[in-house]
Amino acid sequence: MTNPNPLTMGQQFGRRSWAEPWKIKMVEPLRMISREARERALVEAGYNTFLLRSDDVYIDLLTDSGTSAMSDRQWAGMMLGDEAYAGSRNFYHLEEAVRRHYGFRHVLPTHQGRGAENLISKVAITPGQFVPGNMYFTTTRLHQELAGGQFVDVIVDEAHDPEVVHPFKGNVDITKLGTLIEQVGAGQIAYVSLAGTVNMAGGQPVSMANIRAIRELCDRHGIRIFLDATRLVENAFFIQEREPGFADRPIAEILLEFCSHADGAWMSAKKDNLVNIGGWLAVNDDDLFEELRNLVVVYEGLHTYGGLAGRDMEALAIGIEESVQDDHVRSRIGQVRYLGELLTDWGIPIVQPVGGHAIFLDARRFYPHIPQDEFPAQTLAAELYLDSGIRSMERGIASAGRDAKTGDHNRPRLELTRLTIPRRVYTQAHMDVVAESVKVVFDVRDSTRGLRMTYEPKYLRFFQARFERL
Numbered sequence: 160m161t162n163p164n165p166l167t168m169g170q171q172f173g174r175r176s177w178a179e180p181w182k183i184k185m186v187e188p189l190r191m192i193s194r195e196a197r198e199r200a201l202v203e204a205g206y207n208t209f210l211l212r213s214d215d216v217y218i219d220l221l222t223d224s225g226t227s228a229m230s231d232r233q234w235a236g237m238m239l240g241d242e243a244y245a246g247s248r249n250f251y252h253l254e255e256a257v258r259r260h261y262g263f264r265h266v267l268p269t270h271q272g273r274g275a276e277n278l279i280s281k282v283a284i285t286p287g288q289f290v291p292g293n294m295y296f297t298t299t300r301l302h303q304e305l306a307g308g309q310f311v312d313v314i315v316d317e318a319h320d321p322e323v324v325h326p327f328k329g330n331v332d333i334t335k336l337g338t339l340i341e342q343v344g345a346g347q348i349a350y351v352s353l354a355g356t357v358n359m360a361g362g363q364p365v366s367m368a369n370i371r372a373i374r375e376l377c378d379r380h381g382i383r384i385f386l387d388a389t390r391l392v393e394n395a396f397f398i399q400e401r402e403p404g405f406a407d408r409p410i411a412e413i414l415l416e417f418c419s420h421a422d423g424a425w426m427s428a429k430k431d432n433l434v435n436i437g438g439w440l441a442v443n444d445d446d447l448f449e450e451l452r453n454l455v456v457v458y459e460g461l462h463t464y465g466g467l468a469g470r471d472m473e474a475l476a477i478g479i480e481e482s483v484q485d486d487h488v489r490s491r492i493g494q495v496r497y498l499g500e501l502l503t504d505w506g507i508p509i510v511q512p513v514g515g516h517a518i519f520l521d522a523r524r525f526y527p528h529i530p531q532d533e534f535p536a537q538t539l540a541a542e543l544y545l546d547s548g549i550r551s552m553e554r555g556i557a558s559a560g561r562d563a564k565t566g567d568h569n570r571p572r573l574e575l576t577r578l579t580i581p582r583r584v585y586t587q588a589h590m591d592v593v594a595e596s597v598k599v600v601f602d603v604r605d606s607t608r609g610l611r612m613t614y615e616p617k618y619l620r621f622f623q624a625r626f627e628r629l
């Protein structure tokens with residue numbers, strides 16, 4: 160049967176099509192196991208997608224962390240690993256790449272982002288101090304708490320509402336931050352913890368105007384700003400697209416300007432920086448660096464490898480260079496948006512506007528009949544896997560953990576299931592398969608029941624918790 164009115168996907172959405180700025184040189188076969196096998200796998204995994212074997216997964220949208228495809232240049236770089244214990248040439252290449260694109264003076268490699276979070280939290284937080292930030296991230300907040308700090312969410316209210324459309328839902332509410340400083344005193348603020356884009360809010364960006372305003376306020380009180388730079392390149396894309404005055408400036412330039420307003424940054428290089436493992440920590444202050452450089456030896460490794468092999472640092476240095484190219488970022492976020500456009504057109508509730516790295520399904524509106532204590536977002540992740548072997552992740556009450564003081568569940572307003580898109584890995588056809596599966600699960604939503612938690616680990620429970628059907 161021929162289509163009387165054939166249109167490309169771009170034309171269907173009323174725009175010129177875009178394409179990835181690469182072609183595929185090597186492929187990894189995928190396999191889909193039967194529905195019965197998926198049911199068995201899910202029960203064995205305690206309805207937690209983190210506990211599935213990847214061999215039982217068809218399209219893996221658990222995370223964009225460490226799941227990117229490396230380029231031929233990065234693989235070639237792996238062969239140039241200098242595996243000297245000290246002073247590896249790959250470290251100096253990495254140091255130069257971080258300095259050039261993020262602008263900080265001192266650089267330490269770490270095995271991944273949380274290694275860097277541990278170091279900065281230990282050095283920059285005095286027990287009893289507060290750490291204001293633009294919405295929590297699981298590992299970041301835990302390290303801040305383990306160092307004796309108390310995280311305070313000062314993100315704009317819009318960030319907690321999945322339906323409100325706002326160009327910079329990751330912004331800090333300057334009034335909230337100012338009020339906190341007045342209430343507790345500047346000396347009681349360890350630093351401002353600023354993430355761009357904000358993962359838990361749906362990959363939402365922070366504007367340049369906002370970081371300038373935070374800088375101004377912090378300068379008046381002598382407070383430092385440290386960035387979670389994990390997805391800061393994607394943040395720069397949104398500034399280029401949405402903020403007046405930035406349309407003609409390259410992403411690399413915007414990134415550098417954004418970082419110039421901060422005192423340092425930690426990085427999970429497994430995201431923006433296009434590697435399968437790695438992280439770094441970078442600061443400007445000499446004394447602070449001195450302390451961090453000493454501590455990295457305790458937790459990660461010598462300050463010129465920090466838990467990474469020389470070849471990993473080489474791939475990372477090259478990945479940084481590739482990650483700040485405009486055509487790369489545009490196609491990466493374009494693919495995420497493509498999936499978002501399909502789901503929005505079909506009336507499926509997702510966080511709006513679509514952010515940088517993932518589509519966040521709004522499980523509250525998806526399953527209005529499932530109370531939050533019965534884990535609607537976890538349920539949705541399980542149902543998607545059952546339908547099509549697609550793996551997603553809960554970002555709701557299970558991820559939010561318990562209140563450190565009362566021991567009760569933290570109950571975030573956002574109860575989301577994240578379809579996270581790895582960089583340079585899947586095609587438009589994969590996105591179509593994902594969209595269709597979400598639609599099938601949506602169509603039978605009324606008959607879906609929630610979950611009960613049967614095992615709860617003490618730290619970061621969402622990784623290893625187990626559930627059963629109610």
Ligand SMILES: Cc1ncc(COP(=O)(O)O)c(C=O)c1O
Nearest residue numbers: 271272273296298358387389427
């Ligand atoms: C925003 C953000 N910060 C920090 C981290 C922690 O990084 P890693 O997983 O490399 O330890 C992650 C990823 O998990 C993240 O998404």
